[in-house]
Amino acid sequence: MVTIYDLAKETGFSAPTVSKALNGTGHLSAKTRDKILEVARKMGYEPNLSARTLSTKKSHLIGVVYDDPKMKRGFDHPLFSVILNRFREQVERAFYDIIFLSHHSTMTYTAHAAYRTVDGVAIINPELEHYDDFKNMASQGMPCVSTNDIIPGVCTLISKNEEIGYKATEYLIENGHKRIGYLSGPWLEYSRAAVEREEGYMRCLKDHGIGIDKDLVEECKYWHMDSGYEGFSRLYKRAPDITAVFVCADLLAMGVYKYAEQKNLSIPQQISIVSVDDDRVSSYLKPSLSTFRQDGEGIADMAAEMLMNQIAGVPVPPIVRFDASLMKRNSVFNLNGKNEEFL
Incomplete structure (x- = not known):
């Protein structure tokens, strides 16, 4: 032995x-x-x-919060599933086990974490109505990390969303587009991804001397395909002269594809699309979707390290940001010149 x-x-x-x-x-x-x-x-x-x-x-147990009643992706989400699997691998390397924390009418997440005597909590995909519970958990000294939303008092590890919005918009501008819409996810206080990506979109337009038109921005109420369809329908009816749209997430972009198919809009010749997430079906869409791939493994590795540091009493930063990579495919039409792949 x-x-x-x-x-x-x-x-x-x-x-x-x-x-x-x-x-x-x-x-x-x-x-x-x-x-x-x-x-x-x-x-x-x-x-x-x-x-x-x-x-x-x-206890050498790590509690995990992973809820998904609105997205309805379960463990198939293109970012959070990667984070969850990689995070599990990393904490197991340190001889920790994970358990899923739950909540119900008689027990909060904080109470469940205490009941199971976990040493720390990873908040991977939470529901907004429980944010006060998470803040309370952190204020009581429980080591916590968040890999989705910014929660006061919790070490947060997320993508550089403002930069994603800027680079997506700039890529469309480089391809000759000036009337560019933004199809957003829900604008929420703690879930800042949609808001930050819009800030990048707006800043890029301003830097390139393109006027800001609020009519070209549309919010989707939920992060799923039907909401993307409905949101783009509202946007396109209001601004039918747009030639491109930056979409906040691939699931929403799939709704745009559905709308374009039903209305006989050609992608990318009539409407170009750039999105975020690199969902595993994105490369199989016709045309394949240009999208930003977030660094799920990097986020998970750092989340595990930050949580282990907190458990060991080592101070951690309040927030760490990660780069995302643009996967250039066939959903953007170049208005400046020849597009051989579409001839």
Whole structure:
């Protein structure tokens, strides 16, 4: 049976340092902790969970909040499913297990986290009506991270949404478009993605000397295809002269595709589209959808590290932003010149 003393000898670190790495305690660098955990895995170290719980007063359980009643994507969401799977892998490397936290009429998330004695909570895809509960949880000292929305007192890890909006709009401008619409997701206080992407869209238009026309902006009430269809219907009826639209999410963009098909609008010749998420079906749409791929794995890795740091008593930043990459496909028509793929 491999002991912490065997690991200490193999890694060159002291037994107390090895113990801190295995138990997620103490002020260790991520490099040191990762090295010790990697050696522990290779040597087949198996922790005595009962003894460890008694000695550290930790359950080695991480609570996960993952709700999806409005998007109705479950574990198939193009961003949050990646974050969840990668996050699970990372915390398991540190010998933690995850459990899903729930809420109902007699128990809040905070109460459930306390009942299950979790050491920390990852808020991956929450419902807005529970934000006061999450703020309360953090104020009581529970280590928390959020990978979707900005929650006061919670370390948040999200994409550079304003930059996404800017780059999407700039890509359309570079292809000769000037009448560019923005089809937004819900404008919400804590779920800032839609608002920040609009801010990037507006700033880019201004930087390129294109006037701001509020009639070219339309909010969708929900993050799903039907809402995208309805939202684009309102936008296009109000501004039928637009040649392109930046859509806040691929699910909404699929609604635009549906509307275009029903109204005999040609994509991209009559309406060009850039979106966000790189849903796994986006490359199979006809034409394939140009969209921004968010760094789900990077967000998950950092979320796990930030949560482990908090559990160990290490301070963490309030917010960390991540780049997204534009996947250029066939949904944007170049008004400046030749488009060989569409001839």
